[in-house]
Amino acid sequence: MYSLLLTIIYLAFISLGLPDSLVGAGWPVMHQDLGVPQSFAGILTMIIAIGTIFSSLASERMTRRFGAGLVTAVSVGLTATALFGFSFASEFWMLCLWAIPYGLGAGAVDAALNNYVALHYAARHMNWLHSFWGVGASISPLIMSHALTSGMGWPGAYNVVGIIQVILTVVLVLTLPLWGKVNTLTPSGAHLTEVDASPGSSEASASRTAHLPLKQVIRIPGVLLVLLAFFAYCALENTSILWATTYLAGDRGVNPATAAAFASFFLLGITGGRFLAGFFADRVGDRTLIRGGFLLVGLGGLMLLLPMETHAVALAGLALAGLGSAPIYPAIIHSTPANFGRQHSHAIIGIQMAAAYLGSTLMPPLFGALSSWVGLWLFPIFILFLAAMGLVFSERLNRLVDAR
Template sequence: MYSLLLGIIYVAFVSLGLPDSLVGSGWPVMHQDLGVPVAFAGILTMIIAGGTILSSLASERVTRRFGVGVVTAVSVGMTGAALLGFSFSDQFWMLCLWAIPYGLGAGAVDAALNNYVAVHFAARHMNWLHGCWGLGASISPFIMSYALSADLGWHAAYLIIGVLQAVLTFVLLISIPLWGKVKPIVGDGAAPADESPDETSDAPFAPERAHVPLAAALRIPGVVLILVAFFAYCALESTAILWAATYLVTDRGVDAVTAAAFASLFLLGVTAGRFLAGFFADRIGDRALIRGGFALVGVGAVLIALPLGTDVLALVGLALAGLGCAPIYPAIIHSTPVNFGRRNSHAIIGIQMAAAYTGSTFVPPLFGAVSAVTGLWVFPLFLAILVVLGLLMSERLNRLVDRRQV
């Protein structure tokens, strides 16, 4: 039963990543077919991000009411329905309409699944599961490429992935009875000893007092620190993904083909690094993964910035930054029940998801505005500032948690 549910969750994480690259990979063709400017992609992604942030914040209340299995199945179903809606859309306003359930479904399932895994499974699974998300995000551009090269059109890519999501929804609906039968782990990720069974209940209909309102969660000591750290990390990752190749070409004079290849290595480093981190995550712990990850990204930023006659170190630095990013996201999520208790973890993870999407949505355009004034040379410095901010906040949280446990 444990292995069966774990396998379903692995497939669900691949499914979470599948839609995330579709808009970006298909937009060069989509905007022409729809007769809208290229910049309209920003409108679409903002609608999706807005829905994701809202549903992340509401995820804890909804999941306590209906259970994580139901929320996961319904959320994946909403995402699948939105993708099918995309596949039948021939007007931009229709995409905007379907983007609403797209974002709402993505945020709810992200927070619910991450909390469930943090409470019920070891750190290695959190890393491998997020590696599976990267696998899904890497597969969808190939599906889009296949659909376009076979003259099926971009609609077919959305149809294919929408059907896959529909099949997964059916599997998740069947698996609902399994979710309440897996016991929370003891040790890393377990609730503090002073929490009562009611407070740590994973039952679909937990007591009303188990709900943690947003304002109450934000008042818990250390929550603001981890939100800033998570915001900084996600801002760093998304900024690097969007601007790395442009920086290498514009500021370092690297040819476009090489820059694109090494920019993709950043994403491959994130995905491969998460699978690699899973093999030793249980031994070294979440704190070391977060600390080491930020430190490695910092080393990468320094290598990118070095004004040498060769670009080799800059390219190596970009790959190292990707490897450094790999364990930070899963480790922050997995450490939440330990730092704040299982009673609070879902509410806090929901807010973390909102902070993550806020950072990844708004900071890359902010960097674009800053670099328009300063020049793209500021790219590694911008990354370094986010590294320092994230590391400083996470270390302050560690000291706070240590004092609380004394």
């Protein structure tokens, strides 16, 4: 039972990653077919981000009422509907319309699954969960590439991913009874047990606690610290993904093809690093993973900053920054119940998701504006600042929790 439910959760996170890179992979063709400027991709991603933030904040209330399984199934179904809508869109405004349910579905399933795994599974599973997101995000550009080269066109890619989401929705609906089982860690964290969600169980108890308004959650000591640390991490991750190639080619003079290849190593470092972190996450603990991750990102940023004639150090620094980034997101999420209590975890994780999307939405354009003013050389300094910000606030949270 435990393994079957975990497999379904992994599949759900692959499906969460699948649509995330479809817009970027298909946009060079999509904007031409739709007759809009290339820059309009920002409008589309902004609408998706707004919907994701809204549903992340509402996720706790919905999950308390309907349960994590049903919320996940409905959210995946909503995303599937939006993807089919994308495939039939013949005008840009139609894409904008379908981007609304797309964002709403993605945010709800993200927060619900992250909280469920944080409550009921060991740290290794949280790392592997986010590694599977990377698998989905890596597969969808291949689907788009096949659709474009086979004559299906970009609508065909959205149809394929939509069909995958529909299949997963059916699987989730058929396996809803599994979510009534609560997997809890022993106090030592040595192994997992499976118990019924009876009135005395942790999940049942958590569901009976009152919904926490946003203002009340923010006032919980330490919540602002973890939100700022999470904001900083997601900002540096997405700024690196968007601007690393431009920095390497435009400021360091790296061949564009080589720069693009090594920029992909940043994502590969995140995906592979999360898979590897799963094997020792339970032994070293979330705090060590977060601290070590930010320090590795900082070291990678320093390697990017060094004014050396060879490009090898800068390229290796970018790959190292990706490896350091790998465990930070899962560890922050997984440590939430321990830091703030199981009864508060879902409300706080929902707000963390919102902070994550704010960081990933606002900071890459901010760097773009700054770099056009002062130059692309600012990139490693920008990454170093965000890594330092994340480390400082996460360490302050640790001291606050220890003091309690």
